[in-house]
Amino acid sequence: MVMAEDLFSDHSSLQAQRIPAPQSDLRLFPQLFSLEESDTFFAQLRDGIDWQAEEILLYGKPVTVPRLIAWYGESEAGYCMHTPLAWTRELRAIKARVEQVSERTFNSVLLNLYRDGQDSVAWHSDDEAELGRNPMIASVSFGAERTFQMKHRRISEARLSIPLGHGSCFIMQGETQHHWAHQVPKSKKVLAARINLTFRQIYPADWQTFG
Ligand SMILES: O=C(O)CCC(=O)C(=O)O
Incomplete structure (x- = not known):
């Protein structure tokens, strides 16, 4: 397994680090937000976001997903049965920084709160029709570092393990999904x-x- 940190030499904040992997386009900003900004955003989001426990049907039975979630964004950007809440000041500020480095605009954000290491998200791709053909997913993390794992659908040895730390931004784009x-x-x-x-x-x- 390739450990992403082994591939990196430059740790400057606004410099994207390219993660080489087949049929993908992956960039990591390990510290897009300073420590002080990250601490502030973490506390504001933890206390200010309308976190919800979500139930899904698994083999016909209702199951509560192991994390809390929330959707915010433009009113027309409904997604998978979720109606977004209006942008908050903090979310607009985080979005502006992400848009600056990604040179793209975004009309919604899915937030996940992992309360501790027992919370998780299972294997999936962000490939729903509403995201378009080759979506850019810009993923910002605050709080405890967690390992983001990736696996290629057909090349069994193509696997990545990427530590996403406090203040990082990880971008997946092109044909990745x-x-x-x-x-x-x-x-x-x-x-x-x-x-x-x-x-x-x-x-x-x-x-x-x-x-
Ligand atoms: O928490 C993460 O880093 C990944 C979240 C994710 O995969 C998703 O929301 O689709």
């Missing part, structure tokens, strides 16, 4: 909370074109 799945596994070692924000551009079903 067609060929790769990702997860944040449970970890007995992690005792503290982490907040993750994935900024997305949603193209509602009744819009005519999407990229």
